[in-house]
Amino acid sequence: MSHGYHEGPEDAILYDGCDECETRSKSIEGLLGLDSPNLRLLIDRMLAVELGRIDRTPTAWYRTGTEKVAGRNLYYVYVLVERLEAYTFFDRLTREEGRS
Numbered sequence: 001m002s003h004g005y006h007e008g009p010e011d012a013i014l015y016d017g018c019d020e021c022e023t024r025s026k027s028i029e030g031l032l033g034l035d036s037p038n039l040r041l042l043i044d045r046m047l048a049v050e051l052g053r054i055d056r057t058p059t060a061w062y063r064t065g066t067e068k069v070a071g072r073n074l075y076y077v078y079v080l081v082e083r084l085e086a087y088t089f090f091d092r093l094t095r096e097e098g099r100s
């Protein structure tokens with residue numbers, strides 16, 4: 001599979017209408033196949049869009065629908081990592097309380 005014709009905003013990372021971009025956007029495995037600069041850019045954009053949405057002060061946007069799919073998938077990973085950190089924190093707290 002390779003990139004088809006890209007039509008859309010010049011600064012998009014993943015484009016609508018391109019089989020490879022659309023396939024990559026749908027899975028974490030696909031997103032991990034992005035080169036580092038583009039993955040970093042997508043993560044930065046995801047944080048700006050998704051956290052802006054939580055604060056109700058959206059200041060950023062995804063450039064394409066395909067990018068939105070990718071950004072939402074990355075956001076779910078972000079939430080998962082946050083929860084894992086919370087579990088680890090409370091596990092550590094419980095263990096420390098058990099010691100005293």
Ligand SMILES: [Zn+2]
Binds near residue numbers: 004015021
């Ligand atoms: Zn593409």
